[in-house]
Amino acid sequence: MIDTKKPEYDFFVIGAGSGGVRAARTAASLGAKTAIAESRFLGGTCVNVGCIPKKLYSYAAHASLQTQVSESYGWSGSSRSFDWSVLKKNKDTEIQRLNGIYQNLLVNAGVEIHHGKATITEPGLIEVAGQSIRARHILIATGGEPFIPAIPGSELALDSDGFFALEKQPEDVIVVGGGFIACELAGVFHGLGTQVTLVHRRDKLLTEFDQDISDFYSNRAIDQYNTRLKTEVVRIEAVPSSEKKHVYYSDGTEQQVDQVIFATGRRPNTAGLNLAEIGVELTAKGAVKVDDSFQTKLSGVYAVGDVIDRVALTPVALAEGQALAHHLFGQQKNKSTVSYELIPSAVFSHPQIATVGLTEQEAKAKGIEFDRYLSRFRPLLYTMGKEDEFSLMKLLVEKGSDKVIGIHMAGDDAAEIMQGMAVALQAGATKADFDRTIGIHPTAAEEFVTMRTPA
Numbered sequence: 001m002i003d004t005k006k007p008e009y010d011f012f013v014i015g016a017g018s019g020g021v022r023a024a025r026t027a028a029s030l031g032a033k034t035a036i037a038e039s040r041f042l043g044g045t046c047v048n049v050g051c052i053p054k055k056l057y058s059y060a061a062h063a064s065l066q067t068q069v070s071e072s073y074g075w076s077g078s079s080r081s082f083d084w085s086v087l088k089k090n091k092d093t094e095i096q097r098l099n100g101i102y103q104n105l106l107v108n109a110g111v112e113i114h115h116g117k118a119t120i121t122e123p124g125l126i127e128v129a130g131q132s133i134r135a136r137h138i139l140i141a142t143g144g145e146p147f148i149p150a151i152p153g154s155e156l157a158l159d160s161d162g163f164f165a166l167e168k169q170p171e172d173v174i175v176v177g178g179g180f181i182a183c184e185l186a187g188v189f190h191g192l193g194t195q196v197t198l199v200h201r202r203d204k205l206l207t208e209f210d211q212d213i214s215d216f217y218s219n220r221a222i223d224q225y226n227t228r229l230k231t232e233v234v235r236i237e238a239v240p241s242s243e244k245k246h247v248y249y250s251d252g253t254e255q256q257v258d259q260v261i262f263a264t265g266r267r268p269n270t271a272g273l274n275l276a277e278i279g280v281e282l283t284a285k286g287a288v289k290v291d292d293s294f295q296t297k298l299s300g301v302y303a304v305g306d307v308i309d310r311v312a313l314t315p316v317a318l319a320e321g322q323a324l325a326h327h328l329f330g331q332q333k334n335k336s337t338v339s340y341e342l343i344p345s346a347v348f349s350h351p352q353i354a355t356v357g358l359t360e361q362e363a364k365a366k367g368i369e370f371d372r373y374l375s376r377f378r379p380l381l382y383t384m385g386k387e388d389e390f391s392l393m394k395l396l397v398e399k400g401s402d403k404v405i406g407i408h409m410a411g412d413d414a415a416e417i418m419q420g421m422a423v424a425l426q427a428g429a430t431k432a433d434f435d436r437t438i439g440i441h442p443t444a445a446e447e448f449v450t451m452r453t454p455a
Contacts, residue, residue: 009035011328012126012135014118014273017044019305019317020141021102025109026325034111035135037118037128042102043095044143045306046314049161052098053091054184057164058348060087061191065350065387072385082192084169091164119274123298137300137328140273140280140288141321144266144306146181153236156245157260160185170194170258174247176233178205180347182263183217186225187350196225197255201232206347210359210408212374216392217410220351223388236260268307285309292337294324302328311340344422346415351391354418357406357425358396369399371431374455375447379412393447395431397454402430407448417445 011027013020016038028034041048060082067080106113116129120140126133146159158166160181171194175186178200186198198205198221205218205227221227228249235248244256268287276282281289281297287309294302302324305317319338344356363370373395382389391411398405407421424433439446 007124007134007136009033009112009133009135011035011137011139011325012133013037013139013141014120014126015044015139015141015143015269015305015307016042016102016106016113017141017143017305017317018046018314019143019321020044020139021106021321022318023139023141023304023321023325024111025105026322027329028109028111030325030329032325032329034109035114035133036106036111037114037116037126039115039117042099042106042113047098047102048095049164051314053095053164054188055348056091056094057087057188058184058191058350061188061350064191064193069381069385069387082169084192085167088167117272119272120278120280120301121274122278124300137302139321139324140270140275140296140301140303140307141305141317142269142273142307143317144309144312145269146263146266148262149264151234151236153238153245154262156236156238157262160261160263163261166259172257173197173259173261174199174233174255174257175261175263176200177263177265178202178207178229179263179265180206180349180353181266183221183347183349185261185263186221187348190224191350197228197257198225199228199231199233199249201230203229205229206353209347209353209355210394210406211361212392212394213353213355213408213410216376217349217351217353220410224350233260266306266312268309270307283309293327294320311343313343313345316340316343342422342425344418346418348415351389351410352412352414353408353410354414355406355408356418356422357404359406359408360396363396363398363405368405370405371397371399371454373397373451373453375451377444377447379444380442381412391444391447393444393451395434395448395451397431402432404429404431404434411444413444417448420445421448 010032011034013024013036016036024034024036114128118126118128121127146161148154148159173189173194174197175182176199186196190196204214206214232250233247234250237246239246245260247255270286279298288303288307290296290303290308294304304320306312323338347353375393378390394408396406434449437449439449
């Protein structure tokens with residue numbers, strides 16, 4: 001019989017997403033007896049209903065544009081057709097492969113896996129599938145979850161997770177939201193031939209990004225989709241003897257479509273964990289409150305990743321999980337913090353968007369005086385065809401120090417280009433460093449080292 005007073009594990013992780021898996025593997029490599037519990041799927045949001053499948057679908061959508069562009073380069077042939085079921089089947093196969101890789105990573109690291117919903121019944125005690133388990137340290141890494149606003153008929157709509165379960169391509173769809181997930185889904189549907197209506201309650205899309213990027217993308221979206229800004233969906237009804245949904249808008253108009261998908265935000269996934277009952281403090285949004293070492297108010301209980309609602313990005317969760325494991329079990333058990341400055345990010349929309357550093361709005365709010373460099377151009381790829389494709393690149397340079405404090409791009413390969421730009425900002429690059437760097441010609445990326453005159 002297990003002695004319930006003696007910890008069975010040094011470290012027990014609730015949630016096998018990016019942050020949880022990294023923390024568990026690192027802790028085990030440092031000699032801690034470690035276990036992890038997962039109630040849904042290994043790899044969390046990113047692997048299963050986030051970054052990976054989203055980009056696979058984005059590749060599929062972009063392929064149609066590549067086919068169109070190829071005609072201006074002399075290619076011709078019989079018309080090509082798209083099969084949604086093939087895309088979904090191949091996506092599912094790839095995700096299953098990745099699930100297996102995550103399982104092998106954990107097992108090979110010596111981490112014991114518990115399948116089932118875990119709750120913390122009291123400090124140091126976890127219950128999983130009817131089994132009570134005692135651990136010295138407990139990590140909450142349960143991530144986030146999408147939500148749909150409470151409107152009449154909301155049960156007829158899908159959230160962003162449900163998008164990846166769609167077995168059939170809709171002929172027409174309403175995507176509700178103006179953040180990066182909504183814009184990515186709209187781009188996928190549009191590229192694959194679905195008629196898209198993008199609905200957002202504000203007057204611009206991607207308002208959390210630099211204002212020039214937001215304006216650029218908003219105008220492009222208006223060209224591509226039926227974009228309805230300053231509008232909300234207020235009610236959804238099923239259409240009798242049909243799979244259609246009848247949608248009512250705040251401006252009094254109506255529309256019928258095959259699917260309605262809400263991508264209006266995510267919230268920390270803390271429901272059912274018994275956290276408030278045992279003394280773990282939560283924010284108004286339900287996020288777990290932690291200090292710089294990811295310690296909650298309750299000794300021995302920690303949290304990382306989207307559940308703490310700091311920066312909801314996979315690489316950030318990985319960094320947090322690794323930092324915590326080293327803090328708890330490394331040779332030097334110091335406070336191990338993660339810097340949230342200069343974190344690059346991308347939106348796999350069409351056009352693709354990537355950014356690192358301060359936006360113009362943030363620089364102004366901080367009282368920083370800066371020069372603004374801006375370049376809008378048509379990439380070489382599209383110059384021989386009819387495609388109305390443009391890119392936008394932007395640099396913000398602090399006056400006095402000459403340091404580059406923000407880099408923003410909308411256009412092909414923005415994410416790939418921005419990763420290198422992030423290294424430059426981490427190294428403290430100045431505009432003079434950019435100016436004396438020789439560009440690679442002809443590329444879009446060279447534009448970042450050839451902008452000479454402030455806008």
